[in-house]
Amino acid sequence: MPAALACAAQAGAAARDLTELPLEQLMALEVTSASRFPQRASDAPSAVTVITADDIRAHGYRTLADVLRSVRGLHVTYDRNYAYLGVQGFGRTGDYNSRVLLLIDGVRANDNIYDQASIGTEFPIDMELVDRIEFVPGPGSSVYGSNAVFGVINVVTRRGADLGGAEATAGAGSASTALGRASWGGRTEAGTDVLLSVSGFRSRPGELDSDRNRQLFARATRGPWALQLVHGERTKGIPTGAYGIVPDAPGSETTDQWTYLNLRHARPVREDTELTLQLSYGDYRYSGNYVYDMPPLVTNRDTARGTWWDAEARVVSTAWHGHKLVAGAQYQADARKDQFNFDLAPFASYLDDRRRGKRSGIYLQDEIALRADLRLNAGIRYDQPYTGSGVLNPRLALIWNPAERMVLKLLHGNAYRAPNAYELYYAAPGPGGQKGNPDLNIERIRTTEAVAEYFVSPSLRLQASAFRYEIRDLIEQVIDPADGMAVFRNTGAARSSGAGLEIERRWSSGARLRANVSAQRAVDGNGTWLVNSPRRLAKLAAVVPLGGGVRAGAELQYASKRRTLAGEVPGFVIANLTVTAPLPPRGAELSVSLYNALDKRYPDPAGPEHPQDRIEQDGRTLLARLRLRF
Amino acid sequence: MRPQPVGEYELKAAYLYNFALLSEWPEGALPAPDAPLALCVLGRNPFGPSLAALEVKTVHGRRLEARQVPTAAAARRCHLLFIAAPELARASEIVAALGDAPVLTVADSGAAERTPAVITLGMHGSRVAFSVDLGAAKRARLRLSSRLLRLAAGVAGAEEAR
Numbered sequence: 001m002p003a004a005l006a007c008a009a010q011a012g013a014a015a016r017d018l019t020e021l022p023l024e025q026l027m028a029l030e031v032t033s034a035s036r037f038p039q040r041a042s043d044a045p046s047a048v049t050v051i052t053a054d055d056i057r058a059h060g061y062r063t064l065a066d067v068l069r070s071v072r073g074l075h076v077t078y079d080r081n082y083a084y085l086g087v088q089g090f091g092r093t094g095d096y097n098s099r100v101l102l103l104i105d106g107v108r109a110n111d112n113i114y115d116q117a118s119i120g121t122e123f124p125i126d127m128e129l130v131d132r133i134e135f136v137p138g139p140g141s142s143v144y145g146s147n148a149v150f151g152v153i154n155v156v157t158r159r160g161a162d163l164g165g166a167e168a169t170a171g172a173g174s175a176s177t178a179l180g181r182a183s184w185g186g187r188t189e190a191g192t193d194v195l196l197s198v199s200g201f202r203s204r205p206g207e208l209d210s211d212r213n214r215q216l217f218a219r220a221t222r223g224p225w226a227l228q229l230v231h232g233e234r235t236k237g238i239p240t241g242a243y244g245i246v247p248d249a250p251g252s253e254t255t256d257q258w259t260y261l262n263l264r265h266a267r268p269v270r271e272d273t274e275l276t277l278q279l280s281y282g283d284y285r286y287s288g289n290y291v292y293d294m295p296p297l298v299t300n301r302d303t304a305r306g307t308w309w310d311a312e313a314r315v316v317s318t319a320w321h322g323h324k325l326v327a328g329a330q331y332q333a334d335a336r337k338d339q340f341n342f343d344l345a346p347f348a349s350y351l352d353d354r355r356r357g358k359r360s361g362i363y364l365q366d367e368i369a370l371r372a373d374l375r376l377n378a379g380i381r382y383d384q385p386y387t388g389s390g391v392l393n394p395r396l397a398l399i400w401n402p403a404e405r406m407v408l409k410l411l412h413g414n415a416y417r418a419p420n421a422y423e424l425y426y427a428a429p430g431p432g433g434q435k436g437n438p439d440l441n442i443e444r445i446r447t448t449e450a451v452a453e454y455f456v457s458p459s460l461r462l463q464a465s466a467f468r469y470e471i472r473d474l475i476e477q478v479i480d481p482a483d484g485m486a487v488f489r490n491t492g493a494a495r496s497s498g499a500g501l502e503i504e505r506r507w508s509s510g511a512r513l514r515a516n517v518s519a520q521r522a523v524d525g526n527g528t529w530l531v532n533s534p535r536r537l538a539k540l541a542a543v544v545p546l547g548g549g550v551r552a553g554a555e556l557q558y559a560s561k562r563r564t565l566a567g568e569v570p571g572f573v574i575a576n577l578t579v580t581a582p583l584p585p586r587g588a589e590l591s592v593s594l595y596n597a598l599d600k601r602y603p604d605p606a607g608p609e610h611p612q613d614r615i616e617q618d619g620r621t622l623l624a625r626l627r628l629r630f
Numbered sequence: 631m632r633p634q635p636v637g638e639y640e641l642k643a644a645y646l647y648n649f650a651l652l653s654e655w656p657e658g659a660l661p662a663p664d665a666p667l668a669l670c671v672l673g674r675n676p677f678g679p680s681l682a683a684l685e686v687k688t689v690h691g692r693r694l695e696a697r698q699v700p701t702a703a704a705a706r707r708c709h710l711l712f713i714a715a716p717e718l719a720r721a722s723e724i725v726a727a728l729g730d731a732p733v734l735t736v737a738d739s740g741a742a743e744r745t746p747a748v749i750t751l752g753m754h755g756s757r758v759a760f761s762v763d764l765g766a767a768k769r770a771r772l773r774l775s776s777r778l779l780r781l782a783a784g785v786a787g788a789e790e791a792r
Contacts, residue, residue: 018640018641018643018644019643019644019647019648019684019687021644022648023645023648023652023777023778023781024781026641026644026645026648026758027757027758027759027781028757029641029757029758052674054674161695161696161697161698162697162698163700164697164698164699164700164704165700165704187695187697189661189662189665191666191693191695268686509716510716586701586703587700587701629700629701
């Protein structure tokens with residue numbers, strides 16, 4: 001899995017080396033870097049955040065969006081249909097998260113029509129199946145290619161052996177919320193690791209604001225082989241009257257369906273060299289029903305279907321002394337990237353666009369030990385996108401240990417996003433409609449980041465970072481003055497600079513605290529403050545054992561005011577509280593969560609497709625969950 | 631070249647590997663000749679990827695397999711059980727639940743105080759040290775090599791083991 005490039009493999013390689021030493025020598029080694037933290041992320045050339053399964057349980061995180069809200073520099077916007085991720089001040093409304101790369105166990109999960117990274121209830125994996133989530137901010141195109149513009153999210157799932165039997169969760173809460181999960185996992189004597197799980201969820205905060213999903217997860221691993229299936233489908237009512245639909249008529253809803261199948265073969269070809277071969281299949285189906293009053297009421301259906309195959313080969317080697325080499329090649333063939341738009345009755349077709357495509361990339365990364373305390377991480381990737389000419393994205397990082405407990409990193413890199421099928425080909429005729437633009441070019445970002453990490457003690461970590469990025473040829477929707485139609489053009493530019501600070505403390509009692517603040521200033525090419533760009537974010541998450549195995553997880557999250565398309569929304573602070581208590585029989589657990597516990601009323605900025613300028617968020621919500629193990 | 635900085639749990643993972651190398655399980659603890667040696671963690675896994683990285687190793691000709699176990703009852707099928715620091719308060723309960731199951735228990739303790747586990751892993755300044763309880767080893771029907779005992783910072787329960 002490619003995410004291992006960033007951090008996991010490095011720690012793993014080091015551990016392999018240590019086991020070569022006899023116990024007598026191990027006893028002479030001094031511990032210099034602190035690892036009371038779940039993962040040694042310090043080796044990654046960036047300010048990585050890792051959220052573990054235990055954090056997810058302690059804080060009652062329901063979705064990937066909930067997890068990401070706690071991460072430094074990120075903010076999530078919800079328009080009562082999809083959740084949108086804002087990164088370091090860039091969170092323009094109407095973007096489907098196409099500027100972050102989402103990986104599931106190291107495999108690309110963004111679809112091939114909108115390039116969207118799904119993070120709300122449409123994300124197809126239950127958070128209770130997650131082992132950890134890593135957010136790697138900064139440009140990732142030198143390894144991952146397109147979309148890794150602002151960062152990479154890697155969702156790593158649990159293994160069957162981690163469950164060691166059956167698990168079930170049942171939950172109920174306010175807004176007619178009900179959820180359930182049944183999972184089984186284990187490892188056979190012969191060494192086959194199996195994990196099977198099904199989940200379902202529904203909620204209805206408002207008459208038209210219904211939300212329901214179903215999910216399936218299956219994986220079998222044996223020796224070097226792993227086969228994994230992920231499937232999820234989610235249907236969401238549209239309560240906002242988006243795209244000019246009748247605001248109070250039932251029947252307007254979107255369904256998003258994701259299927260990922262992945263076969264992986266990973267094995268050491270030598271003591272110091274590992275080869276990974278991987279074949280993935282992805283299928284994404286979107287179907288939206290939009291009820292318009294013509295009159296009479298007519299249901300317009302907007303659908304898309306994307307199917308793709310992705311083959312990747314990668315070698316990680318430490319065969320040369322002082323070097324850690326990663327080389328890989330990737331080829332993606334899109335069997336389908338089709339978009340349709342039609343009225344159901346009377347039938348009228350407005351769009352029937354069927355496409356195929358292919359793209360490929362090769363990459364090389366080397367981490368060179370320049371001195372005992374200084375490493376250089378250099379990577380470059382060449383991509384041939386679906387359309388247009390090839391693109392080269394380098395990244396350079398210096399990692400310096402000036403003192404035993406201190407790590408300084410300096411990172412400079414480029415990343416890009418290729419125009420997607422929606423931007424290139426979607427067209428809706430008529431006045432106020434939209435037209436395609438097959439001549440779109442890629443958009444590019446250039447980022448410089450500095451990170452300082454200091455382990456005051458094995459249980460206290462401080463991290464400071466500063467960044468600056470510039471985007472050019474930004475793809476944005478504009479109105480063509482010639483015909484009044486909306487069209488995507490490479491007209492935009494944006495730049496942002498900012499800084500962040502994080503402190504993490506763990507106590508032997510199991511208590512822990514993570515607090516971070518970030519400040520950023522993001523503007524467009526004319527120096528105008530970007531829409532949906534908070535200048536200050538602050539998050540605090542604490543887990544406190546209350547005795548008898550009972551734990552409380554408390555969170556405070558602050559975002560300062562944001563500009564909307566027509567005005568501003570004020571800043572807000574929300575509090576979340578989760579209490580978890582063990583129950584008999586052993587392994588059972590009751591968890592009660594209060595989200596937005598202080599019932600703060602606050603809106604998020606709306607995208608241009610909504611009639612309103614601001615969209616009200618959920619007030620206080622209660623959710624109780626019972627977890628059982630068999 | 632000065633050795634790379636070593637993470638506490640990277641180092642402790644290497645210790646676990648060595649503990650497995652220097653211990654002998656009773657006959658019948660590993661039925662099939664190709665059955666893996668299960669390396670389990672009870673409680674939060676502090677090792678990150680270092681534990682799974684041990685899976686490329688072999689001990690007594692057997693593969694190592696890293697697992698996370700939810701309860702002491704599930705740990706009876708483990709060969710080596712690492713009791714993570716947050717679970718220390720329950721260590722007596724866990725060891726009691728294992729009974730005479732041949733499980734090499736290793737408790738992660740900040741200071742090298744005594745725990746009911748066979749091996750207690752602690753920090754001695756910035757170095758990792760461990761102590762051994764022979765009584766607990768005997769109850770689990772495990773034989774620890776003399777090299778392991780020699781390197782231990784403390785050996786308890788020698789009378790009981792005799």
